[in-house]
Amino acid sequence: MKDMNFFQRGISRTLLLILVIILAFGTGLFTEDIIQKYYQRVGASSGLDFSLLEEVFQKIEAGFVAPEKLDKTKLIYGAASGMVESLNDPYTVFFDPEETEKFEEDISGFFEGVGIQIGIKEEQLQVIAPLEGTPSQKAGVRAGDKILKVDGASIAGMPIEEVISLIRGPKNTTVTLTISRQDWEEPKDLKIIRDTIKVPTLKWELKETQDGKKVAYFTLFYFSDIIYKDFKEAVYEILNSGAEGIILDLRNNPGGVLSQVEEIAGWFLKEGDVILTEQIRGHEQKHKSKGPSKFVSYPLVVLINQGSASASEILVASLRDNRQVPIIGETSFGKGCVQRLIDLKDGSSIKMTTSKWFTPSGEGIEGKGLKPDIEVNLTPEDYQKGSDPQLEQAMEIITSKL
Structure with missing residues (x-):
């Protein structure tokens, strides 16, 4: 659910401050002295030592074998995503700006893809529902189907947002979902042609x-x-x-x-x-x-x-x-x-x-x-x-x- 009336109330102050500080690393806005003072102040108030984040970042920047491959933005988003994933809640997800835009498109009811809602139930990824009139419904996807592979690659243990990014794609491209269903003896492949999805209300x-x-x-x-x-x-x-x-x-x-x-x-x-x-x-x-x-x-x-x-x-x-x-x-x-x-x-x-x-x-x-x-x-x-x-x-x- 997206509750537009309560956007800012649910986030803890500490988590927001952590994200702000790690974003600052990527843009070079903080000197080391300011960072140290910040960690001392925030760490003291929360009982946690956030300087570990700084130390990991510095060690990677100083010693990684291929410095030309370092993407500081990815490091920052990876740290943020890691914090969120550690909550072990399938519905709590960190979105980078591109993923945020896609999610807001989904809520507005207009995007490109196959038109299915998926979720975790009994520790398995399954289809909550194919949306009315979409390529997934026309291809025969049903509520309760379990998705095992996307384009032949297993999604076992993969975060749900990564699965979504694999399934979504530009109009007129094809994705193959390997699906198991309760009344099938063995899984089957369903080929689905992506389209522009205008979700009917x-x-x-x-x-x-x-x-x-x-x-x-x-x-x-x-x-x-x-x-x-x-x-x-x-x-x-x-x-x-x-x-x-x-x-x-x-x-x-x-x-x-x-x-x-x-x-x-x-x-x-x-x-x-x-x-x-x-x-x-x-x-x-x-x-x-x-x-x-x-x-x-x-x-x-x-x-x-x-x-x-x-x-x-x-x-x-x-x-x-x-x-x-x-x-x-x-x-x-x-x-x-x-x-x-x-x-x-x-x-x-x-x-x-x-x-x-x-x-x-x-x-x-x-x-x-x-x-x-x-x-x-x-x-x-x-x-x-x-x-x-x-x-x-x-x-x-x-x-x-x-």
Whole structure:
């Protein structure tokens, strides 16, 4: 998640100072005397001896066998990345300026690549969800697929940001993903042609029950930082469509921006209903609905699967706990922590886990996900036939509520 309202709050003062000082090494802004005084002051306040960073840098600069190959900027970013990696948190990542720009493109919903969200689950890299209409979805990638190789090279033990950089690439180039799937006997190679990805935010259509009543089938693909604008346009169309109930489809929605899902939740919840409880270093903050509550009286059913993650799980849990909305499908991904993107002065950034979140009822979902009230699986045969028993079940449930 990227929470634009809290960029600067999550970073510790000490870590920021470390990054500032090592960046200064690369530009030659500090004399040795100033550096020593700085380390003495900061080290004394934190109980740590940061002069080790200076010593390592000086030893490399003075003694490395190929001084012409030394890239001071890479050394600096390597030190910063190493600090972040030592946290052993798959969601906390240091981005150099180029990587920061790519990440912000992803959040905006416009970039070049194959269009998949990936994450670590049970210590394995797997697909959270292929995004709607993208090359990865068209090539047959599914939520839950495990990625073993990229272009024939194993990615075992590789940091997730490196895997992402291997998968991404210019439009009209090809990448081959070696994938294992639960119902396959052995891994398979999927060749995917990269393209310009314009991530769709949502779509909706009217469906009719057997007795002629109208139901709005509303799919939210990804909580990008522009989805709420599209959402407001769609909801007024729904309000004027004659729909008497809503099926909210969050399958393969990998999450996105926290503030956007909070705005959307306000349309389905009463003002003051708790959307989530955020736990930040022992302190709890309740995020509550601010309305406008236009869909509170509408019968509602929600669809999820293992590609429903993060912000989409927040929305599902808030509807379940506040309104007892029926949930249909498969157990969701299980991402119960919040990341914030913290800008650094040179254009680099840290995407850092700064809090955990809990459902309104107090449940933590990290690693276990949200279980549906009615479990309906999509089989390989369903995919081949283009049938959707999960949606069919949702239509049955919503019809009974009209």
